[in-house]
Amino acid sequence: MRNKLASQLTTYYYTRRNFSSSNLRNLHSRNFSSFNGKVADEVALEQDAERKIGWLLKLFFAGTATFVGYQFFPYLGDNLMQQSVSLLQVKDPLFKRMGASRLARFAIDDERRMKIVEMGGARELLNMLEAAKDDRTRKEALKALSALSQSELNLML
Known part of the structure; x- marks a missing residue:
């Protein structure tokens, strides 16, 4: 019983190893008309799918990076201006100077x-x-x- 199981495992292992990707490439080069056509179609489909998934992952990454950047870097645009006006309302003179x-x-x-x-910066x-x-x-x-x-009008005069 043990020998039979060992021989089956050995046979399975060697057949799996013999049909690895490098051996499949060697089979592609042979002229098996029906096998070669099916494998070429499958390879083309796989490459096309990989390309599409790659672009999808790149778009997903870019979208995620944009969202994270917008959430964690509010120092661009109106948010920073509003924070600067808010700094003028603090009692500490250092923060007022920074604002x-x-x-x-x-x-x-x-x-x-x-x-x-409009945000009240001039009044503050x-x-x-x-x-x-x-x-x-x-x-x-x-x-x-x-x-x-x-003013740009003053600079032009």
């Missing part, structure tokens, strides 16, 4: 300047300038107000 500095860097065109003003900068107890905080508030007061 004012950010707003000064954001105020590069009229559209962004108007957004900052004036409040910050009025309540500031040190010169560095006043200086940052003035820089931000100066950046907000710039």
Whole structure:
């Protein structure tokens, strides 16, 4: 009984090993007309499926990366402007200076300047300038107000 089982396993193992992918490639090169046609069609279908799945995985990865980037990097666009305006409302002068500095860097065109003003940034900068107890905080508030007061029309004149 043991010998019979061992011989079956040996036969199974060697037949599986003999028909590995490298041996199948050797079989493709032989001229078995019906076998060769079926295998070529199957290989073409598999390659096509792999290509489509590869593109699907790439699109899925790109979509996931975009979603994660949008969720974890809110420092782009309106969110950062809103956070900067919120920093002006904090009591700590360091955070106020950071918020004012950010707003000064954001105020590069009229559209962004108007957004900052609509969010209440100009009012908060004036409040910050009025309540500031040190010169560095006043200086940052003035820089931000100066950046907000710039206009493309003034630059063109």
